Amino acid sequence: MFILLIILIFCSMMIGRYNLSMTEVSKFFLGNADSATRLILNLRFIRIVAVILVGAGLSMAGATFQSVFNNGLASPNILGVSTGASVGAAIAILNNAPIYIIELAAFVMGVVTVVLTLVIDNFLHSKSSIGLILSGIIMSGLMQSILGSVKYVADPEDQLQSIVYWEMGSFMKVDKQALYSVGPVIVVGIIFLLVTRWRLNTLTLDLATVKTIGINPKLNRNVMIAFATLLTAAAVCLCGVIGWIGLIVPHISRQIVGDDNRYALPMSAVVGAALLVIADTIARSISVNDIPLSIVTGFIGVPIFIFILIKGRNVGV
Template identity: 75%
Template sequence: MAKRHKNKIAMVFAIVVLIVLIVLAMMIGRYHLTLQEVMSYFLNGASSSTKLILKLRFTRILAVILVGAGLSMAGTTFQSVFNNGLASPNILGVATGSSVGAASAILYGMPIYVTELAAFIMGILTMFLTLVIDHFLHSNSSITLILAGIIMAGLMQSILGSIKYIADPEDQLQSIVYWEMGSFMKVDLSSLFSVAPILIIGILFLFFARWRLNVLALDEATIKTIGINPTVNRNLMILVATLLTAAAVCLCGVIGWVGLVVPHISRSIVGGDNRWSMPMTGLTGAMLLLIADTLARSVTVNDIPISIVTGFIGVPIFIFILLRRKDTVV
Protein backbone atom coordinates (compact mmCIF):
# COMPACT_ATOMS: atom_id res chain seq x y z
CA MET A 1 0.00 0.00 0.00
CA ALA A 2 2.90 2.34 0.82
CA LYS A 3 4.44 1.63 -2.60
CA ARG A 4 1.11 2.35 -4.30
CA HIS A 5 0.77 5.67 -2.46
CA LYS A 6 4.35 6.60 -3.34
CA ASN A 7 3.70 5.84 -7.03
CA LYS A 8 0.55 7.99 -7.03
CA ILE A 9 2.52 10.91 -5.61
CA ALA A 10 5.26 10.39 -8.23
CA MET A 11 2.64 10.35 -11.01
CA VAL A 12 0.98 13.57 -9.82
CA PHE A 13 4.38 15.23 -9.46
CA ALA A 14 5.31 14.20 -13.02
CA ILE A 15 2.07 15.69 -14.39
CA VAL A 16 2.74 18.98 -12.56
CA VAL A 17 6.33 19.10 -13.86
CA LEU A 18 5.13 18.45 -17.42
CA ILE A 19 2.65 21.35 -17.19
CA VAL A 20 5.40 23.65 -15.90
CA LEU A 21 7.71 22.55 -18.74
CA ILE A 22 4.97 23.26 -21.30
CA VAL A 23 4.60 26.82 -19.99
CA LEU A 24 8.38 27.33 -19.97
CA ALA A 25 8.67 25.94 -23.51
CA MET A 26 6.00 28.44 -24.62
CA MET A 27 8.06 31.26 -23.10
CA ILE A 28 11.53 30.22 -24.28
CA GLY A 29 12.76 30.63 -27.84
CA ARG A 30 14.61 33.02 -30.12
CA TYR A 31 11.86 35.49 -29.26
CA HIS A 32 11.34 35.28 -25.50
CA LEU A 33 7.88 35.87 -24.06
CA THR A 34 6.65 36.59 -20.56
CA LEU A 35 4.40 34.37 -18.48
CA GLN A 36 1.66 36.99 -18.81
CA GLU A 37 1.85 36.85 -22.63
CA VAL A 38 1.63 33.05 -22.55
CA MET A 39 -1.38 33.10 -20.23
CA SER A 40 -3.09 35.76 -22.35
CA TYR A 41 -2.73 33.50 -25.40
CA PHE A 42 -4.94 30.87 -23.75
CA LEU A 43 -7.35 33.56 -22.56
CA ASN A 44 -7.54 35.04 -26.09
CA GLY A 45 -6.07 38.38 -25.13
CA ALA A 46 -2.65 38.39 -26.78
CA SER A 47 -1.57 40.60 -29.67
CA SER A 48 -1.73 39.17 -33.19
CA SER A 49 2.06 38.84 -33.57
CA THR A 50 2.42 37.15 -30.19
CA LYS A 51 -0.50 34.84 -30.99
CA LEU A 52 1.20 33.66 -34.17
CA ILE A 53 4.45 32.87 -32.34
CA LEU A 54 2.64 31.03 -29.55
CA LYS A 55 0.44 29.13 -32.00
CA LEU A 56 3.53 27.81 -33.78
CA ARG A 57 5.19 26.93 -30.49
CA PHE A 58 2.10 25.26 -29.05
CA THR A 59 1.65 23.14 -32.19
CA ARG A 60 5.26 22.04 -31.95
CA ILE A 61 4.95 21.34 -28.22
CA LEU A 62 1.91 19.12 -28.78
CA ALA A 63 3.85 17.16 -31.41
CA VAL A 64 6.84 16.81 -29.06
CA ILE A 65 4.66 15.54 -26.20
CA LEU A 66 2.88 12.96 -28.38
CA VAL A 67 6.11 11.72 -29.98
CA GLY A 68 7.96 11.62 -26.65
CA ALA A 69 5.18 9.67 -24.96
CA GLY A 70 4.66 7.40 -27.97
CA LEU A 71 8.33 6.45 -28.47
CA SER A 72 8.86 5.91 -24.75
CA MET A 73 5.79 3.70 -24.35
CA ALA A 74 6.78 1.78 -27.49
CA GLY A 75 10.21 1.26 -25.91
CA THR A 76 8.63 -0.06 -22.69
CA THR A 77 6.48 -2.42 -24.77
CA PHE A 78 9.41 -3.83 -26.72
CA GLN A 79 11.53 -4.24 -23.59
CA SER A 80 8.69 -6.05 -21.80
CA VAL A 81 7.65 -8.28 -24.72
CA PHE A 82 11.23 -9.30 -25.54
CA ASN A 83 12.30 -9.31 -21.87
CA ASN A 84 15.34 -7.32 -22.89
CA GLY A 85 16.27 -3.99 -21.32
CA LEU A 86 18.30 -3.06 -24.42
CA ALA A 87 15.33 -3.31 -26.79
CA SER A 88 14.27 -0.06 -28.44
CA PRO A 89 11.64 1.14 -30.97
CA ASN A 90 14.01 0.34 -33.82
CA ILE A 91 14.35 -3.31 -32.82
CA LEU A 92 12.31 -4.48 -35.84
CA GLY A 93 14.05 -2.06 -38.22
CA VAL A 94 11.03 0.27 -38.30
CA ALA A 95 12.91 3.56 -37.84
CA THR A 96 15.48 2.65 -40.49
CA GLY A 97 12.73 1.52 -42.87
CA SER A 98 10.89 4.79 -42.35
CA SER A 99 14.08 6.67 -43.14
CA VAL A 100 14.33 4.76 -46.43
CA GLY A 101 10.76 5.80 -47.30
CA ALA A 102 11.46 9.44 -46.49
CA ALA A 103 14.80 9.42 -48.32
CA SER A 104 13.19 7.93 -51.43
CA ALA A 105 10.53 10.65 -51.46
CA ILE A 106 13.17 13.36 -50.96
CA LEU A 107 15.26 11.87 -53.79
CA TYR A 108 12.32 12.24 -56.19
CA GLY A 109 11.50 15.76 -54.99
CA MET A 110 8.16 14.91 -53.40
CA PRO A 111 6.34 17.41 -51.13
CA ILE A 112 6.54 17.06 -47.37
CA TYR A 113 3.19 15.27 -46.92
CA VAL A 114 4.23 12.60 -49.47
CA THR A 115 7.55 12.25 -47.64
CA GLU A 116 5.73 11.67 -44.34
CA LEU A 117 3.36 9.15 -45.93
CA ALA A 118 6.25 7.28 -47.56
CA ALA A 119 8.08 7.14 -44.23
CA PHE A 120 5.03 5.70 -42.48
CA ILE A 121 4.26 3.11 -45.16
CA MET A 122 7.88 1.95 -45.44
CA GLY A 123 8.16 1.65 -41.65
CA ILE A 124 5.11 -0.60 -41.48
CA LEU A 125 6.30 -2.60 -44.52
CA THR A 126 9.66 -3.18 -42.84
CA MET A 127 7.91 -4.52 -39.74
CA PHE A 128 5.83 -6.96 -41.82
CA LEU A 129 8.92 -8.16 -43.70
CA THR A 130 10.58 -8.78 -40.34
CA LEU A 131 7.58 -10.86 -39.24
CA VAL A 132 7.69 -12.79 -42.54
CA ILE A 133 11.37 -13.67 -41.99
CA ASP A 134 10.55 -14.75 -38.44
CA HIS A 135 7.66 -16.90 -39.73
CA PHE A 136 9.88 -18.73 -42.25
CA LEU A 137 12.43 -19.44 -39.51
CA HIS A 138 9.70 -21.48 -37.73
CA SER A 139 10.63 -20.38 -34.23
CA ASN A 140 8.52 -19.07 -31.36
CA SER A 141 11.52 -17.50 -29.66
CA SER A 142 11.60 -13.73 -29.26
CA ILE A 143 15.34 -13.86 -29.96
CA THR A 144 14.58 -15.05 -33.50
CA LEU A 145 12.30 -12.06 -34.07
CA ILE A 146 15.03 -9.72 -32.81
CA LEU A 147 17.52 -11.31 -35.21
CA ALA A 148 15.02 -10.91 -38.05
CA GLY A 149 14.74 -7.23 -37.10
CA ILE A 150 18.52 -6.87 -37.18
CA ILE A 151 18.55 -8.42 -40.67
CA MET A 152 15.91 -6.00 -41.96
CA ALA A 153 17.56 -3.03 -40.26
CA GLY A 154 20.84 -3.94 -41.96
CA LEU A 155 19.13 -4.26 -45.34
CA MET A 156 17.34 -0.93 -44.94
CA GLN A 157 20.57 0.73 -43.82
CA SER A 158 22.24 -0.49 -47.03
CA ILE A 159 19.37 0.83 -49.15
CA LEU A 160 19.52 4.15 -47.27
CA GLY A 161 23.27 4.35 -47.88
CA SER A 162 22.71 3.77 -51.61
CA ILE A 163 20.10 6.55 -51.75
CA LYS A 164 22.45 8.93 -49.94
CA TYR A 165 25.25 8.02 -52.35
CA ILE A 166 23.24 9.02 -55.45
CA ALA A 167 21.47 12.00 -53.83
CA ASP A 168 22.40 15.56 -54.78
CA PRO A 169 24.93 16.63 -52.09
CA GLU A 170 23.92 20.29 -52.38
CA ASP A 171 20.25 19.77 -51.50
CA GLN A 172 18.83 16.25 -51.23
CA LEU A 173 21.61 14.72 -49.13
CA GLN A 174 21.34 17.47 -46.54
CA SER A 175 17.58 16.93 -46.25
CA ILE A 176 18.01 13.15 -45.91
CA VAL A 177 20.68 13.47 -43.21
CA TYR A 178 18.59 16.05 -41.37
CA TRP A 179 15.61 13.66 -41.48
CA GLU A 180 17.82 10.86 -40.07
CA MET A 181 18.75 13.06 -37.11
CA GLY A 182 15.21 14.22 -36.35
CA SER A 183 13.64 17.66 -36.05
CA PHE A 184 10.28 19.25 -35.23
CA MET A 185 11.09 22.38 -37.23
CA LYS A 186 8.76 21.52 -40.14
CA VAL A 187 5.82 20.33 -38.00
CA ASP A 188 2.64 22.31 -38.64
CA LEU A 189 -1.05 21.84 -37.84
CA SER A 190 -1.66 19.90 -41.05
CA SER A 191 1.08 17.33 -40.46
CA LEU A 192 0.21 17.08 -36.77
CA PHE A 193 -3.48 16.43 -37.47
CA SER A 194 -2.60 13.74 -40.00
CA VAL A 195 -0.40 11.78 -37.57
CA ALA A 196 -1.82 12.68 -34.13
CA PRO A 197 -4.79 10.23 -34.31
CA ILE A 198 -2.39 7.27 -34.75
CA LEU A 199 -0.20 8.47 -31.88
CA ILE A 200 -3.15 9.14 -29.55
CA ILE A 201 -4.89 5.82 -30.29
CA GLY A 202 -1.61 3.90 -29.87
CA ILE A 203 -0.78 5.65 -26.59
CA LEU A 204 -4.28 5.04 -25.20
CA PHE A 205 -4.21 1.39 -26.27
CA LEU A 206 -0.90 0.73 -24.52
CA PHE A 207 -2.14 2.60 -21.44
CA PHE A 208 -5.32 0.53 -21.09
CA ALA A 209 -3.67 -2.75 -22.13
CA ARG A 210 -0.55 -2.30 -20.01
CA TRP A 211 -1.57 -5.10 -17.61
CA ARG A 212 -1.16 -7.55 -20.49
CA LEU A 213 2.59 -6.88 -20.47
CA ASN A 214 2.73 -8.10 -16.87
CA VAL A 215 0.90 -11.28 -17.92
CA LEU A 216 3.18 -11.84 -20.92
CA ALA A 217 6.17 -11.82 -18.55
CA LEU A 218 4.88 -15.08 -17.03
CA ASP A 219 5.65 -18.54 -18.44
CA GLU A 220 3.44 -19.71 -21.32
CA ALA A 221 1.60 -22.39 -19.34
CA THR A 222 0.55 -19.88 -16.69
CA ILE A 223 -0.56 -17.37 -19.35
CA LYS A 224 -2.82 -19.96 -20.97
CA THR A 225 -4.43 -20.84 -17.62
CA ILE A 226 -5.42 -17.18 -17.28
CA GLY A 227 -7.23 -17.48 -20.62
CA ILE A 228 -4.96 -15.29 -22.75
CA ASN A 229 -3.40 -16.31 -26.04
CA PRO A 230 0.27 -15.31 -25.59
CA THR A 231 1.12 -15.27 -29.32
CA VAL A 232 -1.83 -13.10 -30.33
CA ASN A 233 -1.32 -10.66 -27.46
CA ARG A 234 2.43 -10.46 -28.00
CA ASN A 235 2.01 -9.73 -31.72
CA LEU A 236 -0.73 -7.16 -31.00
CA MET A 237 1.48 -5.26 -28.55
CA ILE A 238 4.38 -5.37 -31.04
CA LEU A 239 2.09 -4.09 -33.82
CA VAL A 240 0.84 -1.12 -31.78
CA ALA A 241 4.37 -0.21 -30.64
CA THR A 242 5.51 -0.41 -34.27
CA LEU A 243 2.68 1.87 -35.42
CA LEU A 244 3.70 4.41 -32.78
CA THR A 245 7.32 4.27 -33.93
CA ALA A 246 6.42 4.65 -37.61
CA ALA A 247 4.03 7.53 -36.88
CA ALA A 248 6.68 9.34 -34.83
CA VAL A 249 9.35 8.93 -37.51
CA CYS A 250 7.07 10.12 -40.31
CA LEU A 251 6.26 13.27 -38.31
CA CYS A 252 9.72 14.35 -37.18
CA GLY A 253 12.34 11.89 -38.42
CA VAL A 254 14.41 9.47 -36.36
CA ILE A 255 14.92 10.35 -32.69
CA GLY A 256 17.45 8.31 -30.76
CA TRP A 257 17.75 7.30 -27.11
CA VAL A 258 14.25 8.27 -25.95
CA GLY A 259 12.69 4.82 -26.43
CA LEU A 260 15.72 3.12 -24.88
CA VAL A 261 16.52 5.29 -21.87
CA VAL A 262 13.13 6.56 -20.65
CA PRO A 263 11.67 3.11 -19.74
CA HIS A 264 14.66 2.56 -17.42
CA ILE A 265 14.14 5.98 -15.81
CA SER A 266 10.46 5.30 -15.13
CA ARG A 267 11.15 1.83 -13.73
CA SER A 268 13.73 3.31 -11.37
CA ILE A 269 11.02 5.67 -10.08
CA VAL A 270 7.90 3.47 -9.81
CA GLY A 271 9.25 -0.08 -10.21
CA GLY A 272 8.82 -2.72 -12.88
CA ASP A 273 5.02 -3.12 -12.67
CA ASN A 274 3.77 -1.96 -16.08
CA ARG A 275 0.53 -0.72 -14.55
CA TRP A 276 2.62 2.10 -13.09
CA SER A 277 5.73 2.19 -15.28
CA MET A 278 3.83 2.53 -18.58
CA PRO A 279 2.04 5.84 -17.73
CA MET A 280 5.16 7.11 -15.95
CA THR A 281 7.17 6.28 -19.07
CA GLY A 282 4.78 8.31 -21.21
CA LEU A 283 5.02 11.33 -18.91
CA THR A 284 8.81 11.07 -18.55
CA GLY A 285 9.30 10.66 -22.30
CA ALA A 286 7.19 13.74 -22.97
CA MET A 287 9.20 15.74 -20.42
CA LEU A 288 12.60 14.59 -21.67
CA LEU A 289 11.81 15.27 -25.32
CA LEU A 290 10.24 18.63 -24.48
CA ILE A 291 13.44 19.69 -22.69
CA ALA A 292 15.54 18.43 -25.62
CA ASP A 293 13.41 20.22 -28.23
CA THR A 294 13.39 23.48 -26.27
CA LEU A 295 17.18 23.36 -26.17
CA ALA A 296 17.35 22.39 -29.87
CA ARG A 297 15.42 25.48 -30.98
CA SER A 298 16.86 27.94 -28.45
CA VAL A 299 20.61 27.35 -28.13
CA THR A 300 21.59 28.52 -31.62
CA VAL A 301 20.08 30.56 -34.45
CA ASN A 302 19.26 27.40 -36.41
CA ASP A 303 17.47 24.35 -35.03
CA ILE A 304 19.86 21.66 -33.81
CA PRO A 305 18.85 18.13 -34.97
CA ILE A 306 17.11 16.71 -31.93
CA SER A 307 18.91 13.36 -31.89
CA ILE A 308 22.11 15.28 -31.11
CA VAL A 309 20.48 16.78 -28.03
CA THR A 310 18.81 13.53 -26.90
CA GLY A 311 22.18 11.81 -27.30
CA PHE A 312 23.93 14.30 -25.00
CA ILE A 313 21.08 13.91 -22.48
CA GLY A 314 20.47 10.17 -22.85
CA VAL A 315 24.04 8.82 -22.77
CA PRO A 316 24.99 10.09 -19.28
CA ILE A 317 21.57 9.09 -17.90
CA PHE A 318 21.92 5.57 -19.30
CA ILE A 319 25.47 5.25 -17.94
CA PHE A 320 24.20 6.35 -14.52
CA ILE A 321 21.38 3.76 -14.66
CA LEU A 322 23.82 1.00 -15.64
CA LEU A 323 26.17 1.94 -12.80
CA ARG A 324 23.28 1.79 -10.33
CA ARG A 325 22.17 -1.61 -11.66
CA LYS A 326 25.57 -3.14 -12.36
CA ASP A 327 24.89 -6.06 -10.01
CA THR A 328 21.54 -6.91 -11.63
CA VAL A 329 20.54 -8.16 -15.06
CA VAL A 330 19.26 -5.32 -17.24
Protein backbone atom coordinates in the same frame (compact mmCIF):
# COMPACT_ATOMS: atom_id res chain seq x y z
CA MET B 1 5.30 14.36 -12.58
CA PHE B 2 2.32 15.59 -14.57
CA ILE B 3 2.55 19.00 -12.90
CA LEU B 4 6.24 19.09 -13.76
CA LEU B 5 5.32 18.48 -17.39
CA ILE B 6 2.83 21.39 -17.32
CA ILE B 7 5.50 23.68 -15.84
CA LEU B 8 7.98 22.50 -18.48
CA ILE B 9 5.50 23.24 -21.26
CA PHE B 10 4.98 26.72 -19.86
CA CYS B 11 8.72 27.34 -19.58
CA SER B 12 9.28 25.95 -23.05
CA MET B 13 6.70 28.39 -24.41
CA MET B 14 8.71 31.25 -22.90
CA ILE B 15 12.10 30.12 -24.19
CA GLY B 16 13.16 30.46 -27.80
CA ARG B 17 14.83 32.77 -30.25
CA TYR B 18 12.53 35.47 -28.90
CA ASN B 19 12.22 34.98 -25.18
CA LEU B 20 8.83 35.88 -23.83
CA SER B 21 7.66 36.69 -20.32
CA MET B 22 5.39 34.57 -18.19
CA THR B 23 2.68 37.24 -18.51
CA GLU B 24 2.78 37.08 -22.29
CA VAL B 25 2.49 33.27 -22.29
CA SER B 26 -0.37 33.46 -19.77
CA LYS B 27 -2.13 36.04 -21.97
CA PHE B 28 -1.75 33.67 -24.96
CA PHE B 29 -3.46 30.85 -23.10
CA LEU B 30 -6.20 33.23 -21.94
CA GLY B 31 -6.64 34.36 -25.54
CA ASN B 32 -5.70 38.04 -25.24
CA ALA B 33 -2.09 38.20 -26.42
CA ASP B 34 -1.15 40.78 -29.05
CA SER B 35 -0.95 39.52 -32.62
CA ALA B 36 2.87 39.32 -32.93
CA THR B 37 3.18 37.33 -29.70
CA ARG B 38 0.26 35.18 -30.71
CA LEU B 39 1.93 34.34 -34.01
CA ILE B 40 5.15 33.23 -32.30
CA LEU B 41 3.39 31.33 -29.55
CA ASN B 42 1.03 29.64 -31.99
CA LEU B 43 3.99 28.19 -33.84
CA ARG B 44 5.70 27.29 -30.60
CA PHE B 45 2.53 25.71 -29.25
CA ILE B 46 2.03 23.50 -32.31
CA ARG B 47 5.64 22.42 -32.07
CA ILE B 48 5.36 21.62 -28.35
CA VAL B 49 2.16 19.59 -28.89
CA ALA B 50 4.01 17.57 -31.53
CA VAL B 51 6.98 17.14 -29.17
CA ILE B 52 4.70 15.90 -26.38
CA LEU B 53 2.94 13.41 -28.65
CA VAL B 54 6.21 12.07 -30.06
CA GLY B 55 7.92 11.95 -26.65
CA ALA B 56 5.00 10.09 -25.10
CA GLY B 57 4.54 7.86 -28.14
CA LEU B 58 8.17 6.80 -28.53
CA SER B 59 8.51 6.12 -24.80
CA MET B 60 5.36 4.02 -24.71
CA ALA B 61 6.48 2.17 -27.83
CA GLY B 62 9.83 1.49 -26.12
CA ALA B 63 8.13 0.30 -22.92
CA THR B 64 5.88 -1.95 -25.02
CA PHE B 65 8.78 -3.47 -26.97
CA GLN B 66 10.70 -4.02 -23.74
CA SER B 67 7.75 -5.83 -22.16
CA VAL B 68 6.74 -7.91 -25.16
CA PHE B 69 10.30 -9.08 -25.80
CA ASN B 70 11.05 -9.17 -22.08
CA ASN B 71 14.26 -7.35 -22.87
CA GLY B 72 15.35 -4.03 -21.47
CA LEU B 73 17.44 -3.28 -24.54
CA ALA B 74 14.56 -3.59 -26.94
CA SER B 75 13.67 -0.18 -28.27
CA PRO B 76 12.31 1.21 -31.53
CA ASN B 77 15.87 2.00 -32.66
CA ILE B 78 17.52 -1.25 -31.65
CA LEU B 79 14.85 -3.37 -33.33
CA GLY B 80 15.43 -1.44 -36.54
CA VAL B 81 11.92 0.06 -36.67
CA SER B 82 13.15 3.63 -36.80
CA THR B 83 15.75 3.01 -39.50
CA GLY B 84 13.24 0.92 -41.43
CA ALA B 85 10.66 3.67 -41.16
CA SER B 86 13.15 6.28 -42.37
CA VAL B 87 13.99 4.08 -45.36
CA GLY B 88 10.26 4.06 -46.16
CA ALA B 89 10.07 7.82 -45.73
CA ALA B 90 13.25 8.36 -47.77
CA ILE B 91 11.98 6.28 -50.69
CA ALA B 92 8.70 8.21 -50.60
CA ILE B 93 10.58 11.53 -50.51
CA LEU B 94 12.67 10.36 -53.46
CA ASN B 95 9.45 9.93 -55.39
CA ASN B 96 8.13 13.34 -54.29
CA ALA B 97 5.20 11.67 -52.55
CA PRO B 98 2.69 13.65 -50.46
CA ILE B 99 2.83 13.52 -46.65
CA TYR B 100 0.28 10.72 -46.22
CA ILE B 101 2.19 8.46 -48.62
CA ILE B 102 5.42 9.25 -46.72
CA GLU B 103 3.55 8.31 -43.54
CA LEU B 104 2.27 5.06 -45.02
CA ALA B 105 5.66 4.14 -46.50
CA ALA B 106 7.34 4.78 -43.15
CA PHE B 107 4.81 2.56 -41.39
CA VAL B 108 5.04 -0.27 -43.93
CA MET B 109 8.84 -0.30 -43.86
CA GLY B 110 8.81 -0.10 -40.06
CA VAL B 111 6.59 -3.19 -39.90
CA VAL B 112 8.63 -5.00 -42.57
CA THR B 113 11.81 -4.37 -40.57
CA VAL B 114 10.30 -5.66 -37.30
CA VAL B 115 8.95 -8.75 -39.04
CA LEU B 116 12.35 -9.48 -40.63
CA THR B 117 14.07 -8.90 -37.27
CA LEU B 118 11.74 -11.47 -35.69
CA VAL B 119 12.28 -13.92 -38.57
CA ILE B 120 16.07 -13.71 -38.20
CA ASP B 121 15.75 -14.12 -34.44
CA ASN B 122 13.65 -17.22 -35.08
CA PHE B 123 16.40 -18.68 -37.30
CA LEU B 124 19.08 -17.98 -34.70
CA HIS B 125 17.35 -20.33 -32.21
CA SER B 126 18.88 -18.25 -29.46
CA LYS B 127 17.53 -19.04 -26.01
CA SER B 128 18.48 -15.63 -24.64
CA SER B 129 17.27 -12.25 -25.75
CA ILE B 130 20.70 -11.43 -27.21
CA GLY B 131 19.53 -13.15 -30.43
CA LEU B 132 16.85 -10.52 -30.82
CA ILE B 133 19.32 -7.69 -30.29
CA LEU B 134 21.67 -9.23 -32.87
CA SER B 135 18.82 -9.56 -35.35
CA GLY B 136 17.91 -5.93 -34.74
CA ILE B 137 21.51 -4.87 -35.38
CA ILE B 138 21.57 -6.94 -38.57
CA MET B 139 18.32 -5.41 -39.85
CA SER B 140 19.37 -1.90 -38.83
CA GLY B 141 22.61 -2.45 -40.76
CA LEU B 142 20.71 -3.54 -43.84
CA MET B 143 18.29 -0.61 -43.56
CA GLN B 144 21.23 1.79 -43.12
CA SER B 145 22.70 0.48 -46.38
CA ILE B 146 19.40 0.91 -48.19
CA LEU B 147 19.09 4.39 -46.72
CA GLY B 148 22.64 5.10 -47.90
CA SER B 149 21.73 3.97 -51.43
CA VAL B 150 18.62 6.16 -51.43
CA LYS B 151 20.70 9.13 -50.27
CA TYR B 152 23.27 8.40 -52.97
CA VAL B 153 20.71 8.72 -55.74
CA ALA B 154 18.74 11.55 -54.11
CA ASP B 155 18.83 15.05 -55.54
CA PRO B 156 21.41 16.87 -53.37
CA GLU B 157 19.66 20.23 -53.78
CA ASP B 158 16.37 19.24 -52.26
CA GLN B 159 15.68 15.56 -51.49
CA LEU B 160 18.99 14.75 -49.79
CA GLN B 161 18.48 17.57 -47.33
CA SER B 162 15.00 16.28 -46.48
CA ILE B 163 16.29 12.74 -45.96
CA VAL B 164 19.16 13.85 -43.75
CA TYR B 165 16.63 15.89 -41.79
CA TRP B 166 14.60 12.70 -41.24
CA GLU B 167 17.64 10.82 -40.08
CA MET B 168 18.63 13.17 -37.29
CA GLY B 169 15.23 14.22 -36.09
CA SER B 170 13.90 17.74 -35.81
CA PHE B 171 10.60 19.46 -35.14
CA MET B 172 11.65 22.52 -37.15
CA LYS B 173 9.40 21.70 -40.12
CA VAL B 174 6.40 20.58 -38.09
CA ASP B 175 3.42 22.75 -38.97
CA LYS B 176 -0.31 22.61 -38.32
CA GLN B 177 -0.95 20.46 -41.37
CA ALA B 178 1.71 17.85 -40.43
CA LEU B 179 0.46 17.76 -36.85
CA TYR B 180 -3.15 17.35 -37.94
CA SER B 181 -2.35 14.50 -40.29
CA VAL B 182 0.04 12.50 -38.08
CA GLY B 183 -1.06 13.59 -34.60
CA PRO B 184 -4.31 11.58 -34.57
CA VAL B 185 -2.40 8.39 -35.46
CA ILE B 186 -0.10 8.92 -32.49
CA VAL B 187 -3.07 9.69 -30.23
CA VAL B 188 -4.80 6.46 -31.31
CA GLY B 189 -1.61 4.45 -30.65
CA ILE B 190 -1.14 6.04 -27.24
CA ILE B 191 -4.75 5.44 -26.22
CA PHE B 192 -4.65 1.82 -27.39
CA LEU B 193 -1.47 1.04 -25.45
CA LEU B 194 -2.81 2.84 -22.39
CA VAL B 195 -6.02 0.84 -22.23
CA THR B 196 -4.29 -2.49 -22.92
CA ARG B 197 -1.34 -1.89 -20.63
CA TRP B 198 -2.16 -4.61 -18.09
CA ARG B 199 -1.99 -7.22 -20.85
CA LEU B 200 1.65 -6.21 -21.37
CA ASN B 201 2.46 -7.64 -17.94
CA THR B 202 1.14 -11.04 -19.05
CA LEU B 203 3.19 -10.90 -22.23
CA THR B 204 6.44 -10.61 -20.27
CA LEU B 205 6.03 -14.31 -19.33
CA ASP B 206 7.21 -17.21 -21.47
CA LEU B 207 4.89 -18.22 -24.29
CA ALA B 208 3.81 -21.59 -22.83
CA THR B 209 2.78 -19.93 -19.57
CA VAL B 210 0.92 -17.17 -21.40
CA LYS B 211 -0.97 -19.85 -23.30
CA THR B 212 -2.02 -21.76 -20.19
CA ILE B 213 -3.07 -18.52 -18.53
CA GLY B 214 -5.64 -18.45 -21.34
CA ILE B 215 -4.18 -15.72 -23.51
CA ASN B 216 -3.28 -16.22 -27.16
CA PRO B 217 0.42 -15.31 -26.96
CA LYS B 218 1.15 -14.70 -30.63
CA LEU B 219 -2.00 -12.70 -31.39
CA ASN B 220 -1.60 -10.47 -28.34
CA ARG B 221 2.11 -10.03 -28.92
CA ASN B 222 1.62 -9.13 -32.58
CA VAL B 223 -1.13 -6.62 -31.80
CA MET B 224 1.11 -4.91 -29.26
CA ILE B 225 4.08 -4.91 -31.67
CA ALA B 226 1.85 -3.51 -34.42
CA PHE B 227 0.71 -0.57 -32.28
CA ALA B 228 4.20 0.14 -30.95
CA THR B 229 5.47 0.06 -34.54
CA LEU B 230 2.62 2.35 -35.61
CA LEU B 231 3.60 4.84 -32.92
CA THR B 232 7.25 4.70 -33.91
CA ALA B 233 6.54 5.05 -37.60
CA ALA B 234 4.13 7.94 -37.00
CA ALA B 235 6.75 9.67 -34.86
CA VAL B 236 9.35 9.17 -37.59
CA CYS B 237 6.90 10.70 -40.10
CA LEU B 238 6.49 13.79 -38.01
CA CYS B 239 10.03 14.52 -36.96
CA GLY B 240 12.41 11.85 -38.23
CA VAL B 241 14.46 9.47 -36.12
CA ILE B 242 14.97 10.45 -32.50
CA GLY B 243 17.40 8.31 -30.56
CA TRP B 244 17.47 7.23 -26.92
CA ILE B 245 14.01 8.33 -25.78
CA GLY B 246 12.36 4.95 -26.45
CA LEU B 247 15.20 3.15 -24.72
CA ILE B 248 15.86 5.10 -21.55
CA VAL B 249 12.47 6.59 -20.63
CA PRO B 250 10.86 3.21 -19.78
CA HIS B 251 13.82 2.48 -17.48
CA ILE B 252 13.54 5.86 -15.73
CA SER B 253 9.79 5.35 -15.30
CA ARG B 254 10.21 1.85 -13.89
CA GLN B 255 12.70 3.22 -11.39
CA ILE B 256 10.00 5.63 -10.22
CA VAL B 257 6.84 3.49 -10.17
CA GLY B 258 8.07 -0.11 -10.46
CA ASP B 259 7.67 -2.65 -13.24
CA ASP B 260 3.91 -2.99 -13.29
CA ASN B 261 2.96 -1.64 -16.71
CA ARG B 262 -0.33 -0.35 -15.31
CA TYR B 263 1.77 2.41 -13.77
CA ALA B 264 4.98 2.25 -15.81
CA LEU B 265 3.28 2.94 -19.14
CA PRO B 266 1.47 6.18 -18.17
CA MET B 267 4.62 7.26 -16.34
CA SER B 268 6.68 6.58 -19.49
CA ALA B 269 4.32 8.79 -21.47
CA VAL B 270 4.71 11.70 -19.04
CA VAL B 271 8.48 11.31 -18.56
CA GLY B 272 9.01 10.86 -22.31
CA ALA B 273 7.00 13.97 -23.10
CA ALA B 274 8.83 15.99 -20.43
CA LEU B 275 12.29 14.83 -21.51
CA LEU B 276 11.62 15.56 -25.17
CA VAL B 277 10.18 19.01 -24.35
CA ILE B 278 13.47 19.77 -22.57
CA ALA B 279 15.54 18.35 -25.44
CA ASP B 280 13.60 20.23 -28.10
CA THR B 281 13.71 23.49 -26.16
CA ILE B 282 17.50 23.12 -26.03
CA ALA B 283 17.61 22.16 -29.73
CA ARG B 284 15.72 25.25 -30.87
CA SER B 285 17.19 27.83 -28.52
CA ILE B 286 20.85 26.94 -27.97
CA SER B 287 22.07 28.34 -31.30
CA VAL B 288 20.82 30.55 -34.10
CA ASN B 289 19.71 27.52 -36.11
CA ASP B 290 17.82 24.50 -34.84
CA ILE B 291 20.22 21.70 -34.07
CA PRO B 292 19.10 18.12 -34.88
CA LEU B 293 17.27 16.59 -31.96
CA SER B 294 19.12 13.26 -31.92
CA ILE B 295 22.28 15.17 -31.01
CA VAL B 296 20.60 16.58 -27.91
CA THR B 297 18.84 13.33 -26.90
CA GLY B 298 22.14 11.51 -27.34
CA PHE B 299 23.94 13.87 -24.96
CA ILE B 300 21.09 13.51 -22.45
CA GLY B 301 20.47 9.79 -23.02
CA VAL B 302 23.99 8.39 -22.80
CA PRO B 303 24.79 9.54 -19.25
CA ILE B 304 21.31 8.52 -18.04
CA PHE B 305 21.70 5.04 -19.53
CA ILE B 306 25.16 4.64 -18.02
CA PHE B 307 23.69 5.70 -14.66
CA ILE B 308 20.88 3.12 -14.99
CA LEU B 309 23.40 0.35 -15.77
CA ILE B 310 25.70 1.36 -12.91
CA LYS B 311 22.75 1.33 -10.53
CA GLY B 312 22.52 -2.34 -11.46
CA ARG B 313 19.08 -2.30 -12.96
CA ASN B 314 18.33 -5.58 -14.66
CA VAL B 315 17.92 -4.78 -18.34
CA GLY B 316 17.28 -8.39 -19.22
CA VAL B 317 20.47 -9.41 -20.99
